[in-house]
Amino acid sequence: MPEIGSSISKPNLADKIYDITNIKSYISLLLDLDRLNYDSWKELFKTHCIGYNVFDHLEGTPKSDVNSNEWKTVDNIVKQWIYGSLSQQVLQSIITIDATVAEVWKAIEDLFHENKEAKAIELDDELRTLTIGDSLVMEYCTHIKSIYDLLANIGALVPERNLVIYAINSLSPKFAHVSTTIRC
Known part of the structure; x- marks a missing residue:
């Protein structure tokens, strides 16, 4: 000491x-x-x-x-x-x-x-063409969020408005009432 x-x-x-x-x-x-x-x-x-x-x-x-x-x-x-x-x-x-x-x-x-650029194009395309299919809503939203985060990591930010549009456009017909409500 x-x-x-x-x-x-x-x-x-x-x-x-x-x-x-x-x-x-x-x-x-x-x-x-x-x-x-x-x-x-x-x-x-x-x-x-x-x-x-x-x-x-x-x-x-x-x-x-x-x-x-x-x-x-x-x-x-x-x-x-x-x-x-x-x-x-x-x-x-x-x-x-x-x-x-x-x-x-x-x-x-x-x-x-x-x-970076090639990956941004690939991820953006995946985000635009993603469909809910048989996924649960939570799984679908989590997948959208993960793609959004990957794009943000490489500086290719997706405006929130576009993200909402992509998400509701890719819902199946059984969610028509939800997408109509969101669009209003």
Whole structure:
């Protein structure tokens, strides 16, 4: 126990990055192509790196000599963090031998941005052509909401008015009284 009046030294922030062995304890969101959660994952990962003062590695703008052993070690630790927060599919798509963190970060961004427009068109088409069929109303609405959320995740927002129109247009004839009431 420290004596009264003595100061307790705080661990150096730079030393704390060496203690992180399981990034999922800090960033529980796994980056996945199917979930379209890139923007959320990016924000969490970026915030974590800023908090540990290693964001310069993501940007590729080093504060120190990139040839130093310390810089290379930290760069590889941050790269391990990234790899530990990716789905197997994303990891296999971006992994490159001897890449820096900045190169990996850019590869991930490119992967998600190149698929963004095609996925938005695909999801929008699914939303417009979705029918209730034999589904329960709750299942139908949940499916619409999940497509809406996926579109929002990639920045392709659907106005609420359009969402209501898609939903009522796809109801079966047994719900005609409901769709008439909503339209009024």
